[in-house]
């Protein structure tokens with residue numbers, strides 16, 4: 001018998017999630033059956049969508065889902081022998097039993113971790129995982145940036161945003177990023193090669209963007225929503241493209257009481273903008289294509305990755321809140 005621990009969300013969050021909204025349950029896993037594998041979690045992700053999805057009112061209690069990389073310790077599925085590393089959506093648990101035959105839905109996904117060779121397996125929940133696929137398809141499929149165009153990204157120093165800016169640079173664009181601290185701004189400009197980055201907490205966004213993008217903005221990769229997005233969209237060029245990836249500025253708000261976005265309608269019409277929301281699993285059957293490009297760019301040094309690692313299963317809640325508060329530079333994750 002294997003003893004396992006998992007985080008259960010026992011009530012709906014109100015505002016910032018509280019420690020007490022979660023309960024850590026210890027229980028015994030049954031022996032694996034034919035078609036099943038026993039997996040020990042090694043790297044567990046903390047993501048903004050864990051907060052957002054709570055607002056959709058899944059019945060509580062529910063097991064806290066998220067992506068994780070784990071090691072197969074026992075197997076009755078010949079496709080996943082002992083020693084295989086898998087990426088799954090089993091979330092905040094240390095041991096779990098998985099069955100890859102159940103479904104291929106985003107919630108129940110299980111796949112073999114691509115071989116990271118000299119790089120950390122944690123990339124499987126970062127640049128070569130959901131955040132990587134999100135940046136890759138959101139930018140290339142929805143914004144369709146062309147060399148010479150100006151791309152703006154918010155949440156620029158986070159897991160997704162830092163990749164978006166670098167992929168846009170690889171494609172020959174001029175890149176402007178907004179992030180929430182001077183350290184983040186320095187990292188974006190000095191290490192990642194963003195053309196310009198700003199601390200949205202201390203600048204006049206309207207003013208600095210006008211100066212940094214005097215010819216206007218062609219593509220906007222929106223990670224945060226809210227007021228800053230209205231300002232950026234107001235400075236877009238004719239036929240500009242907006243990829244609406246997320247809206248973290250409102251995830252702690254009551255979704256029923258969000259402000260209406262009527263102010264956007266004038267620039268939308270007059271500039272003939274295309275605005276499209278997306279979920280990265282839309283391209284699930286093409287993730288390997290993204291992973292192969294992303295890995296190639298990491299290997300060549302064209303794409304830099306950074307992780308904000310918190311150690312210990314007991315620290316998952318703290319890591320989650322730290323990420324929501326903007327403590328992370330790059331991908332926030334927990335080493336189990």
Ligand SMILES: NC(=O)C1=CN([C@@H]2O[C@H](COP(=O)(O)OP(=O)(O)OC[C@H]3O[C@@H](n4cnc5c(N)ncnc54)[C@H](OP(=O)(O)O)[C@@H]3O)[C@@H](O)[C@H]2O)C=CC1
Pocket residue numbers: 047048049052130131134155156157158159160161178179180181184223224244245246247248249250278279280281323324325326327328330331332
């Ligand atoms: N559509 C899809 O398929 C997917 C969408 N996403 C979305 O992408 C976005 C980024 O996710 P991810 O890269 O994983 O997370 P990040 O690594 O970017 O971490 C979250 C960051 O959000 C910023 N933030 C927090 N509160 C606010 C606020 N009020 N206003 C502006 N920024 C804020 C903080 O940075 P700072 O210091 O800059 O404020 C924080 O570091 C999220 O909106 C997420 O929901 C993610 C994965 C898939």
Ligand SMILES: CCCCCCCCC/C=C/C=O
Pocket residue numbers: 048049052053065106107245246279280281
């Ligand atoms: C309840 C299970 C949901 C699984 C969704 C996994 C993909 C998340 C995409 C993220 C969206 C916004 O941040």
